[in-house]
Amino acid sequence: MASGTNLSIKKRSKFERAISSLTFWRGVVALLGFLVVWEICSRMERWTAEYQVVEHLIAGNETDINKVVNEGDVLYATIGEYGTELNANREMLKAWNEKNSPMTLKDFTKSFVQQINKEFKTHSANVMERDNNLFLIIIGNKPEAFKTEMTLNDKELAGDMKSEAFKIAVPWIGKVPPPTEVVEAWTEIIGLPGYWESWYLSTGRVFVGFLVAQLIGIPFGLALAVNRYFRDIFFPPFEVLRPIPPLAWVPASIVFWPTTEMSIAFVTFLGAFFTIVINVLGGAQSIDVRYLRAAQSMGATQWHLFSKIILPGTLPSIFTGAAVGMGITWEVVLAGEMISGGGGQQASGGLGFFIWSSYMGGTVAQVIVGMISIGIAGYLSSSLIRFIGDRSMPWRRLF
Amino acid sequence: MPSSLLGKGAISIRNVTKIYDPEGVNVMAVDDCSLEIAAGEVCMIVGPSGCGKTTLLNAIAGFHSVTTGEIYLDGEMLCGPEKPLAEQGADRIVVFQHGALFPWKTLVENVAYGPIVQGILSKKEAHEKAEGMLTEAGIGDMSQKYPGEVSSGMARRAEIVRALINDPKVLLLDEPYRAMDALTKSIMHEALLEVYDRTKVTIFFITHDLEEAIFLGDRVVVMTTRPAKTKKILDVNIPRPRDYQVLSSEEFRLLVNEAKDAVHEEAVKAFEAGERELA
Structure with missing residues (x-):
């Protein structure tokens, strides 16, 4: 290699690169435009009507x-x-x-x-x-x-009171409180410990369900992929259970498990489990046979074949499964919290319950605060998974 | 190179037949094929697409069984009537068509893989040796890179180093330079010849490229269309070490023409049969 090409190109940070790219600003403009349109649409009725x-x-x-x-x-x-x-x-x-x-x-x-x-x-x-x-x-x-x-x-003396209404209401968005009101509602509750407790409870449930699903799902998927007998025995029942949506498990799970908290955890686990297993199985089966042959011809034992070839070869699929599973987990946790209704006793709180109680007794703006909170929580979770994925698969981080 | 390797790696293919049976339709890929490859020979296998060259290679490597016939390596039976599937072993290493460097390992980790999993060397020793061999092959700078970060030429070179670190008796190359441009190819040829002159390892090399076959090989075996048999064996008596001057020599041109005639005939047959390629 020629070593004379030692050009000193200043390395730019991720942030610097982001703000100098047109894509970034297009995104910013789109987001602002979205907020402005939302604001106008939802205020239209009040301005005109x-x-x-x-x-x-x-x-x-x-x-x-x-x-x-x-x-x-x-x-x-x-x-x-x-x-x-x-x-x-x-x-x-x-x-x-x-x-x-x-x-x-x-x-x-x-x-x-x-x-x-x-x-x-x-x-x-x-x-x-x-x-x-x-x-x-x-x-x-x-x-x-x-x-x-x-x-x-x-x-x-005053007598007649007349009220006239001219309505120019934007359908759907007109019913939603404008962003400014949402932000206002947010600033009101952001200091309250109850709000952060909701975060804490939901995040805890998501991560417990998710981690248990990973711990069981990855070995299970790999076992399905590498062992024919295991696959013959366990794959058919797995495929029968898989199409049942997690939420359909809620009543049964409430009957199975002694506490509401445990039944929410179980449903959460199910939500991520099937996705993870299917991804791991697919990933392990789609490893190019050349890698297996190459490893075998170099004298790899079964264990080496598994740990050095199948496992790293499946990693991308494991992380894909994790990212999808994480999304489903949030979905299921919140639905579980809404269904259990908090109950005030065993499984209280959580962002799902926060939304539900805002809907029942609070303002629509607060409901939206809850929804955006979930969006942020989900985004942070996926970012975490991406971060870990990048770290554990350096070969995928090619420029 | 260790002299222990000299004179090792003679392959004897005796009356090998291979019938694939996908969904009950018998497809004969190799029909009663016999071939003697001397130790330290560069044997080039040429034939139309899907003629069964790779099947033969897979049988030697132990990826596929043979239906009848035997294959011997240095007088020891690899596969035969009692044992149709040869055991895979580090004495016969395959370099694949599209490359099979593990994408999740750096080049040095890839090269060190064989000795580590065989338990011959410790991780540290294996890495040192791998580093040394990569440097010898001229890609020492790249040792810490992942295969996805280097050019296909470098990756293929690293793959040959990965094979050589296991001290194989035979290198089985399945169209390793297929998708490369002519310039890269010529560099790869010189690199391979350089390796061969150093190690004198037996090379079983499948290719479509006649010039490549004659430039690299001691013998060029032209196979018939499926089912594969040896149609013609050309002896290439161009002295080694060879360089690119050879390509313009009269002798080379004559050999190419001779091979072309034989291959063309088979290619036409294969084309007219319209057979689907077998992997």
Whole structure:
């Protein structure tokens, strides 16, 4: 080899390579675009529809409109979720009267409207004269949390309340809370220990089920591949059990196992087990016969053939099976947690239960927080498997 | 090279017949084939695709049984009527068509594999020896790389080193340079001749390439189309060591023509029979 080609090309870190690639930025743009579209779609209904128009009849005729408001007359509004009260009128009126000529009801209402517009970002107010009647119109985009009252002389004048709805709702996505609300819901619960306990419980269940499935599944798959008698005996029942979906095992498993926790663990194990075995079996059987022949002709014993050829030759399939099995395991654990309903006693908590209880008693945003949490957990698990796979199969890491 | 190897590795193929029986349809791959290969000879086997050359090689290596006939190695029976399947052994090592370096081992680990599994050398000794032999073959720099990281030429060279480390009596090569370009091939030929001149190991070499066969071989055995028999045996009396000057010599050209005639006849027969290739 020529040793003069010692070019010093600076090695770039994975991160550097990532941010300088177009693929990476395309991905970022796609993700942001997705979030923006989601945000817009799910807010569309609230922006366009369910604008509630509330009209208050302030005064019924022309004289009343120009009626002078006296000190002591009360005009207030209660707007907002928690009954925020706008009641600065008395001082407002006092200040006005000290400086100016007496204030008419019309002027007063106008200043009241300004006050509303200044205080409430979610509402806008206006004054309108129509057929010699004076209306206060308040438009809000949080109708469920909206209520106004206007009192003059402690006596309610306001009458008609009208609400109009124009809906431009995006189907499906319109029902989902927007990303900003999800993030908000997340920040609310991210500090709560219960949330992290859900993570801990689900992750624990996934890894126990997954590891047991690996410990039993890999030797079982290899035994099926290398021993004809073993395959003849165990493969038919295995193939009968394999098509049964893990969730179909739940009732039976609850009957078999004494605790709910154990039945969840069992179902989890089943979810990964069949995938792992099938992958290991397929991988071991598809090892090129040349490798086996080469090894045999160099004098490899049965044990060497197994440990040095079949096992490393099956590794890629083992990791494929692990990655797929990990996905199924998460699926099954969460379904198990939802079905068991937490129960509050033996098998409580977990992200599946978190989603279920959010659905039953919380907000949709929280449900989505739970879903994204699972996505992240699954991604981290797969990354872990990929990492271990890369480490144990250096020959596959070719540039 | 250890002189103990000199004069070892004579193969005697006597009236070998091989009938495959896939799904009850008898396919005769080799029909009453006899061939004597002297120790230290480079015997090139040429014949149309699917004629049964590889079947013969597999019988010698112990991958397949023979139906009738016997094969002897240095007077000892490898396979015969009582024992149709020869035992696989490190005295006969196969270099495969597409290469069979273990992809999960580095080149040095691949080469050291034989002595380690046979328990002849410790891991450390085997690695040292492998390292030395790879350097001798000119690919010492590559010893820590995986087969997927080196060129096919280097991989094939490493594979021959992996065979030689076991001190085989016979090297069985099954079209090892098939998928290579002409330039790489010529380098591989020189490397193989260099190895041969050093070790004088018996070489049983299957190929389609007539020029390759005549350039490398002491004898070129032209096989008939399936079922395989020896059709013609050409003696190549070009003195060794040979280099690429040989290719342009008159003697070489005549031999190529002679072989071409024989092979062409069989190739036409095989083509007209339209037979599916047997692995």
